[in-house]
Amino acid sequence: MNSWESIQVLSQLAITSEYFLQVTLDKSGRVLSSDSGIGPVPSLFDYKEKPIFFADCFLSSEWTKYENQRIKAWKNSHQSFFVELQKINHPDETTTLTKWEFFFISEDFGTCLGIGHPVDPLKPYSLGLGEFIDGNFNNNELVDSLLENKLLGFWKFDPSHDRENISPGLAQMLGYQTDEIKSIPNLSWQRHIHHEDLNRVSNQLKSHLKTKGNLSFRSEFRIISKNNQVTWVIAFGKTTDWSPEGYPLMLQGLLIDITEKKKQEIWIREHHYFLRDLAFQQSHSLRARVANIMGILEILETESHAPETQKLLNIIKTETKMLDNSLKKSIKESVQQNQSWERGIQGEG
Structure with a gap:
């Protein structure tokens, strides 16, 4: 290109x-x-x-x-x-x-x-980002990436002949030397997709083609350069040329570096699970101690006490039950929030 x-x-x-x-x-x-x-x-x-x-x-x-x-x-x-x-x-x-x-x-x-x-x-x-980006894209996401100097380069893809072309800047990022860029006519970015992400990206690309462009092509994946450097990228693409019969003839798009964004996501995810497990253990540990207190109070209830002592025991029992209910409610809400957060993460992936 x-x-x-x-x-x-x-x-x-x-x-x-x-x-x-x-x-x-x-x-x-x-x-x-x-x-x-x-x-x-x-x-x-x-x-x-x-x-x-x-x-x-x-x-x-x-x-x-x-x-x-x-x-x-x-x-x-x-x-x-x-x-x-x-x-x-x-x-x-x-x-x-x-x-x-x-x-x-x-x-x-x-x-x-x-x-x-x-x-x-x-x-x-x-x-207004024109037809290149439709309602399925987060406009600010692309704009912010462009302004933050994260644009890696451009690509073209001819699906009917399975032929690709990439811009010199993208080729250099993938590790190709100047002489290679000039001598190799059809450099491919798809061949550099991480093997764990390849099927998912291919399916997303096929979905875009099958829906005749109604489903946008936007995909996050890892790309590996010739020197084995791994970069997280987001690809935006659009079919720009169609045959009279409605078959896609040419896709054009760009790749944006989101490595730092992914590092932050991984850090947040790891710390989320750590804090989730810590909160779970602490909450259940507290409930175990509350249960011990309630057990002791039940034993004390079998004995006779002075009116003032009995009154204090009743207050302790009431407050202990309220604490136990608060802990159960907190654990339930924490589980629900965790499930919601994990569904969101899975949806983004």
């Missing part, structure tokens, strides 16, 4: 919200494409009559900052770079501080796709 095919995949996000911004700049700073939130209006899309440049979208003094970050990323062989820019708001010419991640999409590391958002948004999220 070459760089322009990759950008076409990401462009299918069809970002139209006031919060989420998109722009593509060439090496000279000319705007090749953008959403309606960038540049002057109405001449934004009329590139033939009046080309739009960096200084039409951002403060001209910010160009040095942008160029420094671009060159630094290029020299360090980074796939993308972050930069904060003062965006010009047309037509009132005010500015808004925005944060961007720019991805290299040309071989000379000059042309860059930028995805940005206001640093201090005045409005809540109002994200």
